[in-house]
Amino acid sequence: MLLTKASEYALLSLILISQKNAPQDVDTLSNQLGISKSFLAKILQALAKENVLTSFKGAHGGFMLACKPQELTLKTIVECAEKKRTVVFECSPSTQKCPGGDNKGTLCRVWPILNKLQTKIDQFLDNMTLQDILES
Secondary structure (H helix, E strand, O other), X not given: OOOOHHHHHHHXXXXXXXXXXXXXXXXXXXXXXXXXXXXXXXXXXXXXXXXXXXXXXXXXXXXXXXXXXXXXXXXXXXHHHHOOOOOOOOOOOOHHHOOOOOOXXXXXXXXXXXXXXXXXXXXXXXXXXXXXXXXX
C-alpha cells in the first residue's frame, strides 16, 4: 500500500478545515500548507464527491466537514484521496487475485502473511479517526 502526497495533503487539509467554523477556500489552504492549489483542489473535490466535505460556492465559499471528526475514519480519508482501496498488495485481501496459486486452488506461501497484515492495517485504519489525529 502506497500512501501518496494525496493522502498526506487530504489529512493536513482536513485538520485545518476541522478547526474552523466557516468554509475554507482552496487558496487559503494551499497557502497555509505550502502546496499546489490545483492539486489540493482536486483532492478536496474528491473528498466532497465522497461526502467527506461539503463544498460551498460563491464569495464566501470553500469546504467544511460533512460530518463530525469522530465519524471520519482514516480509511475513508485515505481511500477517498487515493481513489482506490487500501491494500498491502493486490492479492492480500482475497485469494482470488493470488498470482502464486495454481489450477488446483493452492495458495502461495506468502499470501497468509499478507492477508494477516492486510487485516491489521484495515482494523487500524477503520478505528483511527480524524478526531484521534486532532487529539494527538
